Amino acid sequence: MKKITILVLLLISGFGWSQVLLINELDADTPSIDTHEFIELKSETPNFSTDGYILVFFNGSSSGGDSSYYTYDLNGLTTDINGLLVIGSSNVTPFPQSLMFESVIQNGADAVGIYQASISDFPDETVADQVNLIDAMVYGTNDSDATGLLEKLGQTLQHNDSGTNANPKSIQRFVDAEGNVIFSAETPTPRRENDGSGIAITAIAISVTETQIGEGEAFDILFTSDTQVTSDLNFNISLDNYGFDTSDYTGNTNITILSGENTASTTINILDDADDEGDEVLKIRFLDLVEPAIANNGDIEIRVVDNDFTVAAWGTPLDPTYGIVESTQPNGYYNNLDGLADVELRQALQDIIADPSIVRAQTYADVIDILNEADENPENSNEIWLVYLEEGRAKLDIQTNSLSTGKWNREHTFPRSRGGFDSIEADEIADGIDVYWTTKADSLRHGNSDVHALRAADGPENSSRNNRFYGEYNGPADTAGKFKGDVARSVFYMAVRYNGLEIVNGFPEGNVGEFGDLATLLDWHRNDPPDDFEMNRNNVIYNWQFNRNPFIDQPDMIEYIWGNRIGEDWDQVLNVTDNTELKVAIFPNPTSGRVYLSGLTSAIDIEVYSIEGKLLKQSQSVEEYIDLGVASGLYLLKLTSENRSVIKKIIVD
Structure with missing residues (x-):
């Protein structure tokens, strides 16, 4: 009887496996946000190298033509102690072994296939086929069947994700007691066996209370294990990200969660240097967790605000300045x-x-x-x-x-x-x-x-x-x-x-x-x-x-x-090398309303603007003075004569 039981178990295992690598779980749709999609692969043996394999995603819509829209190279990746490999966005928990941008995986009706091939074999819009195909899944979110993809990929059933905003689901692979492979929409279980079997993992989460920190300030990082560890758990972290590196901070990055506990923390001090590096982003990552300890999250970002920013000599459009920035047009450009x-x-x-x-x-x-x-x-x-x-x-x-x-x-x-x-x-x-x-x-x-x-x-x-x-x-x-x-x-x-x-x-x-x-x-x-x-x-x-x-x-x-001088000959303002500021004085300033002009050699055109830049009045061929006719406040006068202009501020009492 014992020998018969063993034989049955072997048969069940054999029926569950027809290839070395297969699609174990797919979350193609996170309702309303589309940020937590992932695909989980499973190997027949743990710690399996996926070198030489690729993932190809196919578009089953009427406009997609059953052709590829995204290809993911699996070279350099390895399944874990349970034979699982998760590829997904950084929002997925536990953290994927390999990242892809969020919202890449289409909701369906579409398909994904594992091929033993090179990524160059599948340029965009390659029609699906079964050449070198290892495993495939045609899926949707209760869409009509993608019959073209089913036929081209040799599949008989389309599997549907029936998740909702309140109850997201993924499509998961199971093997029943008779050894039959079945698929079901269930609560997502990335990096864990769908049926709860396998070696138990311990997920370590990173948490911070600050998402933005200034130079010269400090913040704490808390590490929490989802179970108490049974022996000291040692690991290292990195904060590096592009220009942000170890020269920008001090603090311990070698962490230990002591036996019998489930938390540890460290304090990081951001150095206040004199360099204008611009705002930066540090990323907190695990470097060397050893399974069954794995990352529950990762790439935790904190904005580091540089206090060495510069201020320009000119104003914003809300507080405009004029005449400070000169045109860099070449001499004679116009x-x-x-x-x-x-x-x-x-x-x-x-x-x-x-x-x-x-x-x-x-x-x-x-x-x-x-x-x-x-x-x-x-x-x-x-x-x-x-x-x-x-x-x-x-x-x-x-x-x-x-x-x-x-x-x-x-x-x-x-x-x-x-x-x-x-x-x-x-x-x-x-x-x-x-x-x-x-x-x-x-x-x-x-x-x-x-x-x-x-x-x-x-x-x-x-x-x-x-x-x-x-x-x-x-x-x-x-x-x-x-x-x-x-x-x-x-x-x-x-x-x-x-x-x-x-x-x-x-x-x-x-x-x-x-x-x-x-x-x-x-x-x-x-x-x-x-x-x-x-x-x-x-x-x-x-x-x-x-x-x-x-x-x-x-x-x-x-x-x-386009305006009120269509048909007139253009005569440009003097070019950069010849252009000098119009030398004219206005007085009194402040004024009660009338402004006198001094230094003119010919008549002048005047435009009166509010400090917000709205044109209030235009006067041409002014020779001695102008009555502004405006309420008390601060105004801008644009004075133009002989192809020269100047803008002056004036206060009206």
């Missing part, structure tokens, strides 16, 4: 525009800013690096300035996944769907300033990464704007709207830079390439003149793209192309 009008002026301007022998196009990934410099917060070099919220945000808070709250991303002032340009695969590579595409006026696709029309924006606010025209979208209600002139000039730039784009009156729905509303954009431009912040970003972008936004250097030119 000289060939003089004497031109209307269509000829516009064409000659395009010939400058879209010159294919000079102008460069960078990738959409490069845009992040450019914005980190171009949109830097003048009050804190570790922050970026958000265009619509009109406030600073840490450069580190760039959006990297579907979660946008508290993050910033790249906002197209001329929306992609309106302009007809989009990303290509090469756009995802940040290859630096010296690698670029040749571009011309007809290269409309390059509008996708033209930084003159891209701004750093709060993620949710960017979504709120969506692709609405300016005028339909006017920014958050509780902000000053100091972005308006900036975005208007960026849209005007796009309309000249690229063939196929135009600014029109109203809101032209359905007409790709047309953008509105012209009247709104003209009003925004006139009431929010270019300031030092905008001139600095123009200079930064010029360093990368080798072209400028001319409407920042020569804002009056907008009137000659």
Whole structure:
């Protein structure tokens, strides 16, 4: 009888295994958040090397064509003491042996297969087949069967994840008493046998009370085992992450949980150096846990705020300054525009800013690096300035996944769907300033990464704007709207830079390439003149793209192309080498309302702006004085004469 029992057990084991490596558990859908997906593989023997194997994920949708959308290389990985290998996001607990980005695994109806093959054998959109296939699972979330994938992968059943927000599930493999392989949707059990068997593991969790720490401050790290250890458990941790290393902190990183206990802690002191390194992120990781002790979590991040940030000499758009930042345009950059009008002026301007022998196009990934410099917060070099919220945000808070709250991303002032340009695969590579595409006026696709029309924006606010025209979208209600002139000039730039784009009156729905509303954009431009912040970003972008936004250097030119001076010959403000500040004095200051002028050699044009940048009054050919006619407060006067300008502040009592 004993021999028969042993034989039955061997048969059960044999029926459970037909290959050395199989799919043991799949969590393809974390309802509502999609951040905890993972796949668990199981080997016939523990500590099995998966060198030579790959995972291939297939798209079973009608548009997916049963072809691959993601391939994961298993080289260099090994299953654990229970023969399990978990690949998933850093949110999965216990912590996966190998990480993949969250939200990679599609919900279904789709499939995943293990192949004994090279990753190069499965470029994107490779149709599923059974060549070198080791195991496969066709799955969904109660979707209709992906019959094409079932047939192509030699499967008979589609397995469904029936989880809910309150009760998430994964698809798990079991072997019943008769040795039959069955699949069931159950509570996820990563790194543990689905049926509760196997060698018991001890998971160690890292916890901190601080998620942000300043230089010169200290914080504690607590390590907690899910069971009391039966002998001293020793391990080491690392805090290193990119530029953050052992030179940035002190504290014990060799940890011991004593026998009979389940916690240990250490205190880390962040050194206060004098270097402006920018904000950094440290990552707490286990280095050498020995099974059955494993990591319950990992890559715990803490923001280290650098107190050595710099402050620019110029102001933010909310507190603008003028005349501090000079244009870096080359001598004579706009000289060939003089004497031109209307269509000829516009064409000659395009010939400058879209010159294919000079102008460069960078990738959409490069845009992040450019914005980190171009949109830097003048009050804190570790922050970026958000265009619509009109406030600073840490450069580190760039959006990297579907979660946008508290993050910033790249906002197209001329929306992609309106302009007809989009990303290509090469756009995802940040290859630096010296690698670029040749571009011309007809290269409309390059509008996708033209930084003159891209701004750093709060993620949710960017979504709120969506692709609405300016005028339909006017920014958050509780902000000053100091972005308006900036975005208007960026849209005007796009309309000249690229063939196929135009600014029109109203809101032209359905007409790709047309953008509105012209009247709104003209009003925004006139009431929010270019300031030092905008001139600095123009200079930064010029360093990368080798072209400028001319409407920042020569804002009056907008009137000659779209405004109240169409048809008149353009005569530029003197170029950089000849341009000197207009020498004129105003008095008295403060004034009760009338302002006198001194030092004039000819009549002068005067524009009166509120301190927020709104145009209040225009007077031409003023010779001696102007009556401001405004309420008490602080104002800006723009004085222009003989192609020279100066901006002065004045107080009205």
